[in-house]
Amino acid sequence: MKEKFSRIYRKLFEFYGKQYWWPGEGLEIVVGAVLVQQTNWKNVEKALEKLRVVNCLSIDCLKNISVKELEQLIRSTGYYNIKAKRLQNLMRLLAIKPHPSRNELLEVNGVGPETADSILLYRFNEPVFVVDAYTFRIFRRLGIYEGESYADLQRLFMGNLQNKSQMFNEYHALIVRHAKNICLKTKPKCIECPLKDDCKY
DNA sequence: GTCCCGCTAC
DNA sequence: GTAGCTGGAC
Known part of the structure; x- marks a missing residue:
């Protein structure tokens, strides 16, 4: 085998x-992992670019921006109303724990096994x-x-x-x-x- | 099983 | 017009 x-x-x-793969770095990888759920990467790139333009690719900004505003920025990825909340849930964890464990990631509403493992592998280089x-x-x-x-x-x-x-x-x-x-x-x-x-x- | 829902290649 | 998209929650 x-x-x-x-x-x-x-x-x-x-x-x-x-x-x-995942040529971005740091927080972009984490944000991308959530935004790419059930959509294609091109739509995610559009959203990341919008976030970059308004200088909101940071834990602090993503955590504090209004949900409505965030929804509009990530609209291109589909399911934007859900994903805006999921992103903020995850940012609240990262603000407290910059390098969370798998279980801590899974406790976030909106982070399942695939998203958690993507973050661990592509953001934190864990095997x-x-x-x-x-x-x-x-x-x-x-x-x-x-x-x-x-x-x-x-x-x-x-x-x-x-x-x-x-x-x-x-x-x-x-x-x-x-x-x-x-x-x-x-x-x-x-x-x-x-x-x-x-x-x- | 159903709902969340934008974009584009075909 | 619509299948398919680097899922997860309920």
Whole structure:
């Protein structure tokens, strides 16, 4: 099984190359992790740019800005009324605990396992693997994991990979890239798939 | 299972 | 016109 996880990573990396993921830094990564929920990254970039223009990409500003104002700034990401509250919930935690634990992140209303792990890996460089809907789709089609448990699938990755945060970072990014380019939700492009020899789909 | 709801590629 | 998008709460 360890060989399998490494082989798939190797093939994806050879096919797509390095992804240069989450090029932003610091708070942008945290804000992006919330804003990107159930939307695409382009919409998030628009919102981040707006926040940057009004000089509100700081814990202090995001925490104190009015909800209505924040909603308008992040409108492009969809679900803006919910996300404005979620962002402020998270900023209130970060104001008290600049480097929160996973459990502390999960206690925030609006932060689930994927968002918490994204923050830990991409903001704080902690060796946790980020599982998402794409991971379930691809590894189900590969015949590796049929279940629906976030924790179980995450354990599979973390138990079968030797390298830590740097590889987890790149592996997750490659999975996203692959799901968007080849392993599509409907009509996947199996003919040109770099993983077709490993896939039962 | 349902609701939250903007954007764009197709 | 609408499927799909780097989820989470209820």
